[in-house]
Amino acid sequence: MRIKLIGFLLLCHTALYAQTFKFPTVPEQGKTIASLVPPTWKVIDSVKGDLNNDNISDLVLVMEFYRPVKENRAYGDNETEIITEVQKPRILAIYFRRSASGAYKLVTQNNNFILRSEEGGGMGDPIRPLSIDSNALSLSFEGGGNWRWKLFYTFKYQDKEWRLTKANNYTWHTGSGEMNDKQYDFVNKKRTVTSGTIDNKASANETFEQPLPLKNLRTFTSFKKPWTWQISPDEFL
Template sequence: MKLKLTFFFLICYTSIRAQPFVFPQLPDQGKSVAALVPKNWKVIDSISGDLNNDNIQDLALVLEFYRPVKENRAYGDNETELITEVQKPRILAIYFKRSAGGAFRLVTQNNNFMLRSEEGGAMGDPLRPMLIEKNQLLLSFEGGANWRWKLNYSFKYLDKDWQLVRANNLAYHSGSGEMNDKQYDFINKTRKVITGSMGDSLVKDNIFEQPLTIKTLRTFNSFKKPWTWEIAPDDFL
C-alpha cells in the first residue's frame, strides 16, 4: 500500500512539474510600480516618458521571473518554429497615465519579444537599458563573441497599436573593427547599409541606400522576437 501511495504521489509531482509555464496577467492598473509587479517577479529595467503624445509621463517595465523554467521560444533561422530553452521568462509591460496624478493603466503586456539573459552569447545578458525618445519606445540588445551584434528597435503607438517605425542591426568584429550597419526606416520605407570600421572613431567607407518593399508595419503581435524577421534573403532583424 505504501509503495502504491509513493508511486501515486511521484506521478502527481512529475505531472505538475511537466506543466507548461503560465505567464501571469499583469494588473490592469496601479498607483505605484510596486503595485504592478506580481509575486515572484522583479523589475530589471524601467523608463518613464510620454509615449502617446499627451504630455503625461507613461511607464515601461521589463519584468523577470525569479527562477529558470522551460520555455518554447521562436528561433531565428526562419525554419525552426520553436525551440525549448531553460531560462528566466521576461515580460515587457507598458502603462499609460490619463492624468499626472492618476493611476498607471495597462496598455500592453508582451511575453515574447524581450530577449532572455541566456540569449546574448559570450557577452552575457543582451538586454540594454530602454529609452523613450520622440514618443517612441527604444528597445536595445547586444551580444555575440568575436563578432558582435547590436539590435535597436523603435516602436511607436499608432492607431492603438505598437508599430515598428525604425530599427538597426549593427555587426562588428571586436578585434579588427570591421563593421556593417543596416538601418531601417519603415515609415519612409528605406534601408541604408553602412560599411567601414569601428575604433576610436567611426569610419564609414561606403553607404548604400535602397527602398524597402514592406507592405505592412510589424507590431509586437506580429514580431515574435529579435532575429526572427527575415526581411530579405539572409537579412534578419
C-alpha cells in the same frame, strides 16, 4: 531513507520543470510600480515618459520571473526552428497615465519580445536600458562572441498598435574590426547600410541606401522577437 528522499526531491524538481509555464496577466492598473508587479516577479528595468503625446508621463516595465523554466523560443523566424531553453521568462508591460496624479492603466503586455538573460551569447544578458524619446519606445539588446551585435528597435503607438518605425542592426568582429551597420527607416521605407571597419573614419567606410518594399509596418503582434524577421535571404532583424 535518505536515498528515497533525494529521489523524491529529484522527481519533484523534474516534474516542476516539465510543466507548461503560464504567464500571469499583469495588474490592469495601479499608482505605484510595486502595485503592478505580480507575485514571484521582479522589475529589472523601467522607464517613464510620454508615449501617447498627451504631455503626461507613462510607464514601461520589464519584469522577470524568479526562477528558470522551460520555454519554447523561435529562432530564424516566427514558425520554424523552435527550440526549448531553460531560462527566466520576461514580460514587457506598458502603462498609460491619464493624469499626473492618476493610476497607470495597462495598454500592452508582451511575453515574447524581450530577450532572456541566456540569449546574449558570450556577453551575457543582452538587455540594455529602455528609453523613450519623441513619444516612441526604444528597446535595445547586445550580445555575441567574436562576432558581436547590437539591436535597436523603436516602436510608436498608432491606431492602438505598437508599430515598428525604426531599427538598427550593428555587427562587428572583435579581432578584425570588420563591421556592418544597417539602419532601417520603416516609415520612409528605406535602409541605409554602412560597411567597413570600426577603426575607419566615416568617410573611409562604404555607405549606400536601398528601398524597403514593405506593405505594412510590423507590430508587437506580427514581430514576435528579435532575430525572427527575415527581411531578405541571410538578413534577419
